[in-house]
């Protein structure tokens with residue numbers, strides 16, 4: 001049964017009253033506008049700061065002051081093992097085993113490191129399939145990986161675009177293209193949720209199709225992690241990477257993440273670039289020749305862990321653990337459904353929602369494509385204390401995130417839209 005929404009402030013406030021996740025809002029700091037919290041719809045771009053971060057950061061600074069180098073073993077959370085403290089929580093968010101995930105580096109760097117392992121062209125198998133209009137960083141990464149192996153991106157990269165006049169990519173078009181590429185295909189690398197349209201792809205069947213032609217399947221989960229329920233292990237995905245500053249609220253430039261299926265993580269002969277942090281922890285300090293990868297995704301680590309960066313990550317994952325992805329997704333479906341319902345009442349402005357109408361094919365984000373006046377609407381929203389995201393040439397993206405957005409936020413957004421002439 002679809003919920004029966006109402007476009008009224010009473011309805012919105014009542015939904016907030018019965019929302020069991022409502023108190024989580026209190027755990028975050030909101031930018032201010034005229035002395036009040038803004039209505040923040042940009043969690044898909046940069047998540048808000050958990051209040052616990054400044055306390056935890058201060059503690060880490062004190063440990064550094066107090067212990068110096070000894071902090072590696074004596075800090076409250078010893079730095080030597082810092083990246084281990086929250087791996088189980090991270091693993092739950094992406095639906096993987098504890099050994100299959102690691103927080104390290106940043107997103108595009110992780111994509112490169114993983115492609116070094118998973119894009120190893122051989123003979124006529126050298127092509128990469130990705131979505132057209134992928135996030136620029138992903139395009140650049142794929143383009144230069146292809147060049148590194150001596151191929152021409154025009155020839156080696158297969159891009160799947162929406163049909164003429166459409167905004168979304170048809171699932172079957174992806175599957176057909178994989179089958180058509182057949183044994184020329186080395187890798188499928190797609191953004192799990194498209195950053196522009198908010199379209200979520202069926203990662204399980206894409207993986208299956210890739211495997212059926214002998215290719216690997218990897219995903220950039222920048223807009224999916226902490227947003228969509230994921231089952232990377234059960235879907236048999238080969239690898240994935242993500243950033244932590246969007247839905248995972250871990251701050252600008254926050255530490256990225258990577259997933260590698262255990263069949264590769266546990267195979268020491270599977271190639272990965274080496275560094276001391278990826279080496280077996282027992283021999284890491286023996287200063288011997290010969291890289292011995294430790295077990296799991298952690299063996300893709302290269303340098304020692306960026307502890308200060310991980311403080312915010314740790315704090316945020318703690319909030320996720322308490323809220324639970326299942327409850328977050330349930331609220332997300334209702335909240336985004338409500339936002340969509342309200343936007344459909346706004347008939348006097350020239351826009352359409354290009355995000356899939358099917359909730360199974362989207363997370364919390366909705367993208368509004370304006371025929372005209374987009375920038376004007378965006379500026380008026382901003383002046384009214386609503387933080388949305390503008391994408392050239394004509395799209396406003398909004399993300400009512402279940403951790404800290406409310407039904408009232410959605411209503412206020414709608415109210416401002418209704419007042420625009």
Ligand SMILES: *Cc1c(COP(=O)(O)O)cnc(C)c1O
Nearest residue numbers: 106107108135137195220222243
């Ligand atoms: C946000 C985002 C990035 C950003 O990459 P960084 O390496 O973290 O700067 C890359 N790819 C996609 C799909 C993104 O959404």
